[in-house]
Amino acid sequence: MPSFVKTQRVMLRCAAVTHYAKIYLNGELICEHKGGFLPFEVEITDKLQDGDNLLTIAVNNVIDYTTLPIGGKSNMMNGVGGFGSSSSAKPQNNPNFDFFNYCGITRPVKIYTTPKDYIEDISLVPEVTGTTARVSYKVDTVGTGDCKVEVFDKEGNLVAQSQGTQGVLEIENVHLWQPLKAYLYDVKVTFGEDVYTLPYGVRTVRVEGSRFLINERPFYFKGYGRHEDTFPNGRGMNLPMNTKDMSLMKWQGANSFRTS
Structure with missing residues (x-):
């Protein structure tokens, strides 16, 4: 780390990790976070060492009825078509939604500083x-x-x-x-x-009755439910593909979208 960092407040910020993250710095657990769609951060000022530092992020995408999105567990049988004996059953995670349950660091991880x-x-x-x-x-x-x-x-x-x-x-x-x-x-x-x-x-x-007002003018929503999911990056942030999607929706007359 640069020497000037010692006079600053140093923060580690994860923009999104799906779904459960444990953050280790030089082998020490410094932060845990549950929820794959929101940013979180932790101060690392007093945990940095001179010279090289090792940052490790462990990720788990197992979901249950305490997570967003929700899911459950069941047993999967071995054999053709999923049929087999109960003794050979293996646990699996069952997402309760219609999109792929990605796992990983899906948005940028940054270290930034502020004054004290x-x-x-x-x-x-x-x-x-x-x-x-x-x-x-x-x-x-x-x-x-x-x-x-x-x-x-x-x-x-x-x-x-x-x-x-x-x-x-x-x-x-x-x-x-x-x-x-x-x-x-x-x-x-x-x-x-x-x-x-x-x-x-x-x-x-x-909101006034059944009307949604922006700047006191009624606004009629036209648009889509959109998953942030691209063939090059999956759920990983891809700004060119996001721009392409926005341009296509605008071209088709949309004025809004619901994140999914």
Whole structure:
């Protein structure tokens, strides 16, 4: 590891491991995680050694009725067509769903650093009146330092700013995020030496009776249930294939999809 790392907070982040993971660093168990579709991370600052370090990720895709997705176990008979004697039965995992039960590291594994005093979380809640947006923000931090929040438009112009870990950002002549026209601002948070930029779309979403409203306009969903499953990578992340799928769905008139 580079020498500067000793002055930083060092994190190991796994974007997805299907379904149950045990993380070892230099032979020591440092983290366990259940659930194959969500990211998780663990601090490794005090566990790194000088020189080379060995990272091991053990993965298990056995599922049951406590996992998502769910499944169970049964016995499989040896022999032609699965027939055989009960004495030769072998246990097998039975997924209770209609797609392949992949196993493995399906999204990137990264090591990143932050200062000792760092930004832990950012929350943004918008209210839109006419052409003005008031975005209530809250920044969770660890340690001490001054906090500044700035909002930049797509051209890089500063359109709003505030001081402190809580407050309101007022954006005049706001560009709203909407399906197929996803305008994004950059919200830059500075806390001491730590800086994080969050892409953010200003929009309102609510349900009124049987209507789903985005920016107070009814939205009709047209689309698909989509599995992230490609012939080159299985469930492994493949950005070119994802782009191809999105382009095909848009070409066919879809404006949404349900992840499966």
